[in-house]
Structures are given as C-alpha cells and as structure tokens.
Amino acid sequence: MSEISLHGGDPSVLRRLNAAATLRALRGGGEPTLSELARLVGLSRPTTEGVIGELTGRGLVAEVAPRSGSGLGRPARRYRFRAEAGYALGLDIDAHSVQIFLADLNGQVIGSHRAGLDVGWEPPERLAAVRAAIKTCLSATGIDRSALWAVAAGTPGVVTAEGTVAFCTVVPGWQGLNLGRELGRSFACPVYVENDANLATMAERWRGVAxxxxxxxxxxxxxxxxxxxxxxxxxxxxxxxxxxxxxxxxxxxxxxxxxxxxxxxxxxxxxxxxxxxxxxxxxxxxxxxxxxxxxxxxxxxxxxxxxxxxxxxxxxxxxxxxxxxxxxxxxxxxxxxxxxxxxxxxxxxxxxxLGDEAVGVGAVRLALDRIDENLFRVD
The missing domain is CATH 3.30.420.40 (ATPase, nucleotide binding domain)
Structure with missing residues (x-):
C-alpha cells in the first residue's frame, strides 16, 4: 500500500486506512522493526510510528522486549500483534451435547470443554446447561467473558440471518427459537448462529482437509x-x-x-x-x-x-x-x-x-470473521 496524500482528503479516513494496513501486516506474524514495518506497508517511518502509537493505545499492538545478544548499541524496537487482546468463542449445540472452543484473535485455541445434554430437555433447561458449560470453560482458562469479542454457535436446522432456528427436527423445542437472542443475554459482545453443516464446511476449508x-x-x-x-x-x-x-x-x-x-x-x-x-x-x-x-x-x-x-x-x-x-x-x-x-x-x-470438532471449529472461524470485519473496517 502506498502512502496517500492528505491534500483534499479526509484525514480520519486515511488514518484508518493506514492503521488497517499496518495491523494486517503485523497480523501476518513476525516481530518487525519500525523501519521493516514501514517498508512492508509502504508508509513513511514517521507515519508508521504514529500508527503504531495509535494501535498500541487501542491494545492491539505491543512492543517486544529487546533481543539478547543483538550487538552493540541500542537494539531496534520491534512490535507484534496482540492476539490476546480479545477472544472468540465457538459453540456446537445439538440434541446430546454442547462443545465449546475458546480462541485468541489469531485463531489459536486456548481452551475447550464438552458437556452432555439430555435429548428430552426443553429449551430453558438446554440453554441453562449450555451457559453452565460456557462458565466452566472460561473459568478453566482464566478468561473473563468481558474479554470475548464475538460468540458464534452452530446447531442443526435452518437458521435465519437474525439467529432464529426457523426449522429443526433434531433438537426438541428448538424450532422458532431465537437462539442468537437467548444466548446473547449472557454476553456483552455480538452473538451469531449458523447451521452446523455450514460451519463444518467453513472449518474444513480453514483447517481441515479442504x-x-x-x-x-x-x-x-x-x-x-x-x-x-x-x-x-x-x-x-x-x-x-x-x-x-x-x-x-x-x-x-x-x-x-x-x-x-x-x-x-x-x-x-x-x-x-x-x-x-x-x-x-x-x-x-x-x-x-x-x-x-x-x-x-x-x-x-x-x-x-x-x-x-x-x-x-x-x-x-x-x-x-x-x-x-x-x-x-x-x-x-x-x-x-x-x-x-x-x-x-x-x-x-x-x-x-476434524472429526467431531468440525462444527465448533467452524463456529470459531465465523466469530473471527465477524471480529475481522470490525477490526479492519475503514468506514
């Protein structure tokens, strides 16, 4: 990306463009110096330094400790993307069980949990058990639910864009339930719901055989x-x-x-x-x-x-x-x-x-996709 002149443009939009480009470069991995990052993104060194300061203030970038044995003189400052700045939670809810995966912003799974569900339970009992399983998973990893940036859940049936299970014959009482809204009562972040086979497909393309x-x-x-x-x-x-x-x-x-x-x-x-x-x-x-x-x-x-x-x-x-x-x-x-x-x-x-983890992994991918849409938006 080439640096754009501010003449005649909206400085706030250009700042967001520069921030998004810099963040993408850091998200790709590695710990570049300021000069390396400027060359990588195509910005001047002073502009890059300003962008790094902004991203650091937002908690998305951290300066890396100097490397030992790096020679004489002051070592160049290096920076990394803070994948631990937020987390994505993926759920796989069916008639018999709920499976949960907790991942950082790079998609690294740092915790998981599975709990059995009774096929005869009505939605309130099933949802209570799901919430208890989520609490167990978060407690085991030491992550507070306030650190979650997005939650996604996979379930059998036809799911509308608003998170309502429009049709389902597998989970008793599920049809007509706005699962997104019900799960959303437990979180401050956005909650998304998708068909289980759709999420399994996303998972296989992300980290599976496809x-x-x-x-x-x-x-x-x-x-x-x-x-x-x-x-x-x-x-x-x-x-x-x-x-x-x-x-x-x-x-x-x-x-x-x-x-x-x-x-x-x-x-x-x-x-x-x-x-x-x-x-x-x-x-x-x-x-x-x-x-x-x-x-x-x-x-x-x-x-x-x-x-x-x-x-x-x-x-x-x-x-x-x-x-x-x-x-x-x-x-x-x-x-x-x-x-x-x-x-x-x-x-x-x-x-x-991916075996029986496919739906839960796909839910993590959906949550991360929604996080990325907000993370890199420039409008």
Missing part, C-alpha cells in the same frame, strides 16, 4: 445428514439460510440415515441410534459380511443426495464427516465408489480430518 479449496461441499453424516457448501471461497447460505437442505426430500436418501443403517427407529432411547450405528460400522471395518452389506446399502441410498449437490455446484471436493464416519472409512470408501459414477466431473471425496 484447506484453501474454493469450491467444496461438506456432508455431515449422522442421524439426519446435513450438507454445507462453499462456492468461490464464500459460504453459500441461500436467501433464507436453507441452502444445502436437500435432505428434506426423502427421495434423495439423506433423511433418517442412522436409522437406515441400523434399523433403530429415530427418536429412540438417548444414544441408542449412535451406539447401534457405531457397532455396525466397526463390524464393517472388520469385514463382517452383514455389516458390510448394510454400509453398502446406506451408501447407495445417500449417493443420490450427495450426487445431486455435486451436480448442482460442481465442487472440487466433497468432505464427509459426522457421527457415521467416526468408526473408520468404510462408509466413505463406499460413497467414493457409488457417488463418482453419478457425477460428470473429476471429484475428490475425502474424510474429514
């Missing part, structure tokens, strides 16, 4: 199978937040996937579906003929919905994660075999490398 892949579909295979999509490097939500919800069509084979594998009815005793599914998948990993046949049948059933998404979006990669992949790659291997012949383009189908 890192830096611009066109990717993420399939969360579980009780019901959700699908999220990143197109051109951006999460695709659709007009009403329902993009990817093709599992609503029974003909596409993505509804009641756990029940289809095991025969255990959806809505059975808590955990019965997951336990039965894990038993079948584990047996299939050990080449049990009956279990292998069940997995092949489920893959054939799911392949229609997954191929429909692939044909609509033409992604570079499909990532498969969720509860039905935790016992090994047998289901993923079968999906590779049965989905690819239905598609018209070369297609990679990969197992998630």
């Amino acid at each position: 890192e830096d892949t611009d066109d990717v579909i993420c399939v969360l295979a579980g009780l019901h199978t959700g699908v999220g999509a990143v197109i051109g490097g951006r999460l695709h939500r659709g007009r009403w937040g329902a993009a990817g919800e093709i599992g609503m069509l029974p003909e596409l084979g993505l509804r009641d996937t756990t029940a289809a594998l095991t025969g255990v009815p959806t809505g059975s005793v808590r955990g019965a579906e997951d336990a039965a599914a894990e038993a079948v998948l584990t047996a299939a990993q050990h080449d049990d003929p009956e279990a292998v046949a069940l997995v092949e049948r489920l893959a054939a059933r799911m392949s229609r919905g997954i191929a429909a998404m692939a044909l609509a979006i033409d992604p570079e990669m499909i990532v498969v994660g969720g509860a039905l992949t935790r016992a090994g790659d047998r289901l993923i291997d079968e999906l590779r075999r049965q989905v690819r012949p239905l598609c018209l383009s070369p297609l990679r189908i990969e197992a998630s490398t």
